[in-house]
Amino acid sequence: MIRHPLLPVVDRPRQRELDRPGLDQGQRTRRSAGKPERSASQSRSTQGSGVTSHPTDGGNDSAARARRGHASEPSAIEAGETRTGGPEVAGSDATGAAGAGGDVDGSDGDGGNGDDSEIAGGNGDGGDGDGVPGDVGSGDDEPSRLHPISIPYRIAQSGLRVVPILIVVGFVGAPMVGSIAPVVGVVVGLLAIGGLIAWHVVYWQRFSYQLTSDTFDIRSGVISRRHREIPYRRVQNVDISRDLLQRLVGIAQVNVETAGGSETEAVLRYVGYAEAKRLQDRLQLRKQAAQADRGVNVTEPGEEGSRPDASEEELLYAITPHDLLVLGVASVDLRVLSAIGLLLSVASPPFLVRLLTEVPINPYVLVGLLLAAIVLVSAIVSGARAIVNAFDFRLVRRGDELRYERGLLQRYDGSIPIDKVQTLALRENVLKRALGYSSLAIETAGYAPGRGDANIGSEAAVPIAKRERTWSIARELEPFGEVSLTKPPKRARIRYTVRYLLLLGAAIGIVLVVGTYIDDRAYLALPALGGLALLSPLAAHLKWRSRGYHVGRDYVVTRAGFWQRVTRIVPAYRVQTVFETATVFQRRWRLASVTVDTAGSGSLIGGDATAYDLDSEEAHETREAVAERLRATLRSAGEGLSVEPGGDRIVDD
Amino acid sequence: MERLHPRIRLVWIISAAVFSLVLGVLVAVLDRFLLGIGPVLPLAIALGALVIGVVYSLLRYRVWRYEVRPDELYLERGVLTRVKTLVPFVRIQHVDARRNPVERAFGLASTVVYTAGTRGADVTIPGLTAPGSEDLQRRLKELAAEAEGDDAV
Numbered sequence: 001m002i003r004h005p006l007l008p009v010v011d012r013p014r015q016r017e018l019d020r021p022g023l024d025q026g027q028r029t030r031r032s033a034g035k036p037e038r039s040a041s042q043s044r045s046t047q048g049s050g051v052t053s054h055p056t057d058g059g060n061d062s063a064a065r066a067r068r069g070h071a072s073e074p075s076a077i078e079a080g081e082t083r084t085g086g087p088e089v090a091g092s093d094a095t096g097a098a099g100a101g102g103d104v105d106g107s108d109g110d111g112g113n114g115d116d117s118e119i120a121g122g123n124g125d126g127g128d129g130d131g132v133p134g135d136v137g138s139g140d141d142e143p144s145r146l147h148p149i150s151i152p153y154r155i156a157q158s159g160l161r162v163v164p165i166l167i168v169v170g171f172v173g174a175p176m177v178g179s180i181a182p183v184v185g186v187v188v189g190l191l192a193i194g195g196l197i198a199w200h201v202v203y204w205q206r207f208s209y210q211l212t213s214d215t216f217d218i219r220s221g222v223i224s225r226r227h228r229e230i231p232y233r234r235v236q237n238v239d240i241s242r243d244l245l246q247r248l249v250g251i252a253q254v255n256v257e258t259a260g261g262s263e264t265e266a267v268l269r270y271v272g273y274a275e276a277k278r279l280q281d282r283l284q285l286r287k288q289a290a291q292a293d294r295g296v297n298v299t300e301p302g303e304e305g306s307r308p309d310a311s312e313e314e315l316l317y318a319i320t321p322h323d324l325l326v327l328g329v330a331s332v333d334l335r336v337l338s339a340i341g342l343l344l345s346v347a348s349p350p351f352l353v354r355l356l357t358e359v360p361i362n363p364y365v366l367v368g369l370l371l372a373a374i375v376l377v378s379a380i381v382s383g384a385r386a387i388v389n390a391f392d393f394r395l396v397r398r399g400d401e402l403r404y405e406r407g408l409l410q411r412y413d414g415s416i417p418i419d420k421v422q423t424l425a426l427r428e429n430v431l432k433r434a435l436g437y438s439s440l441a442i443e444t445a446g447y448a449p450g451r452g453d454a455n456i457g458s459e460a461a462v463p464i465a466k467r468e469r470t471w472s473i474a475r476e477l478e479p480f481g482e483v484s485l486t487k488p489p490k491r492a493r494i495r496y497t498v499r500y501l502l503l504l505g506a507a508i509g510i511v512l513v514v515g516t517y518i519d520d521r522a523y524l525a526l527p528a529l530g531g532l533a534l535l536s537p538l539a540a541h542l543k544w545r546s547r548g549y550h551v552g553r554d555y556v557v558t559r560a561g562f563w564q565r566v567t568r569i570v571p572a573y574r575v576q577t578v579f580e581t582a583t584v585f586q587r588r589w590r591l592a593s594v595t596v597d598t599a600g601s602g603s604l605i606g607g608d609a610t611a612y613d614l615d616s617e618e619a620h621e622t623r624e625a626v627a628e629r630l631r632a633t634l635r636s637a638g639e640g641l642s643v644e645p646g647g648d649r650i651v652d653d
Numbered sequence: 654m655e656r657l658h659p660r661i662r663l664v665w666i667i668s669a670a671v672f673s674l675v676l677g678v679l680v681a682v683l684d685r686f687l688l689g690i691g692p693v694l695p696l697a698i699a700l701g702a703l704v705i706g707v708v709y710s711l712l713r714y715r716v717w718r719y720e721v722r723p724d725e726l727y728l729e730r731g732v733l734t735r736v737k738t739l740v741p742f743v744r745i746q747h748v749d750a751r752r753n754p755v756e757r758a759f760g761l762a763s764t765v766v767y768t769a770g771t772r773g774a775d776v777t778i779p780g781l782t783a784p785g786s787e788d789l790q791r792r793l794k795e796l797a798a799e800a801e802g803d804d805a806v
Contacts (some may be wrong), residue, residue: 284771410759576741577740577768577772581734583739584734587735597768623737627724627725630741
């Protein structure tokens with residue numbers, strides 16, 4: 001039995017305990033019988049043949065893929081495929097199906113075996129009678145259970161949460177009970193442990209998930225039962241996460257996100273890692289099939305090129321240690337900076353004041369050192385965070401999805417459905433620009449912070465890479481070609497200069513007031529403010545230079561920001577609403593800004609695609625142009641030009 | 654370009670008045686316990702807020718316009734920040750006609766247009782007559798259905 005190198009060798013014996021007697025033989029027979037059929041019938045399958053990868057381009061991917069050991073799945077829906085014992089996806093290597101497949105069929109491999117609502121061998125891999133990965137729409141699978149290791153794992157988790165409470169209760173209660181306290185303590189402890197064990201065993205027992213022909217079903221609940229059915233076409237992405245301990249033990253948590261909202265999200269805690277990958281693949285295929293059924297496209301399944309081949313993995317990007325280092329250096333997360341700054345300002349003004357007045361160092365130097373220290377600390381913290389998050393980052397395109405893997409402490413295997421991509425955001429802060437690097441993030445509909453995962457507003461597709469590379473990867477996702485950005489009119493620079501001077505003027509005014517009436521040490525700030533005022537024309541120019549926009553045939557591109565330059569690429573067919581805004585001040589200068597709204601999640605991170613400070617006339621024209629481009633692209637989609645399943649993606653010609 | 658019903662000015666002015674009243678009371682309380690300047694302060698502030706509120710409501714009415722264009726809904730609004738919005742029909746998810754108690758008291762209603770956008774997720778046209786808002790709702794629904802995007806996202 002071949003195992004993925006990272007997975008411990010467990011389960012075989014335990015699985016046997018849970019299996020029904022006689023099952024093993026049955027399924028083994030079936031499996032061996034099934035194998036030759038499968039190999040013959042799947043034209044593109046390479047399982048069992050010792051080769052795991054399809055030829056694709058991209059330098060290191062075959063090696064990488066072999067290391068990963070993900071078996072490719074035949075993509076085409078072969079309707080007539082019979083269900084046989086399931087080969088395994090992850091961890092398969094040269095011996096492909098047979099080996100890894102060993103795990104899978106903890107339970108009855110086949111519908112044929114009849115019994116089962118009773119799930120034998122809850123080894124996460126198991127339970128799926130619908131063996132062949134390429135076999136997508138052919139109806140119900142057998143229900144599966146969570147991985148049995150999840151029981152002790154969850155018990156330990158709950159235990160860790162409960163123990164402090166028990167200790168507190170114990171300390172409080174002991175004096176009350178008096179001399180029999182130890183006995184009571186032991187009894188209570190045993191009861192608690194017993195209760196936990198019982199609960200989690202029952203939970204495991206009562207938790208089952210199933211891939212039916214139309215929906216992904218989950219039945220759960222110890223006391224109040226819950227039956228959730230998620231239609232495949234509502235499935236947005238399937239994410240896998242594992243922390244250190246889970247990786248050690250070989251289990252993973254699966255999150256199924258839907259585009260409908262957070263309540264329909266499903267979480268499996270925990271299944272085997274191999275099973276998790278398998279689920280990811282199966283759900284993707286079934287989702288694709290479901291969307292094809294209801295889509296505009298009438299190409300037959302199985303037709304070459306009709307749908308992106310879900311079995312082919314194309315490695316788009318894998319982070320190198322060098323890139324990771326650059327990321328660590330160049331990531332300055334403003335949130336960390338502001339958090340530390342806030343902390344300091346709240347926690348220690350008296351301390352700071354004392355420091356400034358009593359320490360015999362020039363206060364300028366001191367303030368300078370302090371600021372430098374804050375910046376340094378935040379840089380280190382955010383750099384470390386970035387490195388931990390982007391560790392061993394890989395991005396592959398697999399069929400109609402992008403898959404990524406990342407993380408050092410917590411490892412994520414996530415997916416980004418390409419046809420839900422709303423905006424691409426290329427971020428280059430000052431440091432990255434100086435070093436020649438960029439980052440790419442993708443905003444998708446349904447990944448919105450408010451509904452579901454509040455931490456992820458947009459998904460990082462390329463944490464960091466050389467600028468050329470990042471841009472070319474972006475172009476692979478959305479072929480927007482070369483863009484030349486139109487800058488705001490020159491008078492905008494004057495506007496910014498005036499703005500900065502006004503702000504500094506206000507600050508100087510405050511300093512003067514404070515200095516005159518409260519403490520004349522405040523005057524010390526004046527030279528600094530004066531210096532900043534002298535720099536404002538330069539700052540205005542830099543700000544002006546960073547801004548720009550372009551309305552192309554199929555894309556709207558906006559760019560803004562000096563310290564953090566963000567270029568957003570919005571496909572025209574993703575445009576929702578178009579705003580033209582003009583503040584009182586902008587109107588004075590005959591300027592206006594145009595914002596292109598999408599269904600993406602950007603707004604929380606301040607992520608609208610906005611073209612700032614256009615000439616009013618130009619803003620008017622741009623507004624109309626964007627709306628017109630939206631209509632045009634949708635029209636050509638309606639006329640049947642290369643529409644992919646679901647009708648919401650246009651292949652640029 | 655269509656304008657809102659003139660009576661909406663009254664609604665806005667009344668809510669400005671309520672706001673000034675509340676503000677006046679708060680300042681009065683503050684004054685009583687902390688500042689001790691005298692009744693002049695809350696009165697002045699309340700009056701000031703009221704005047705500003707009235708002026709703002711009138712200006713707001715003057716700016717507010719909307720138009721049902723061949724392919725999109727166009728709105729113009731905003732006093733300090735002038736916002737011109739285009740909502741393509743093909744992006745309209747659904748349209749509500751609704752009336753809150755205040756609107757009902759004045760015989761007015763609003764129509765709310767929902768899209769899948771984040772910033773423009775809902776766009777409200779206030780100050781319509783009750784039949785007018787339902788009319789607009791029906792009209793927009795028809796136009797949205799005609800425009801018929803396959804997937805509004």
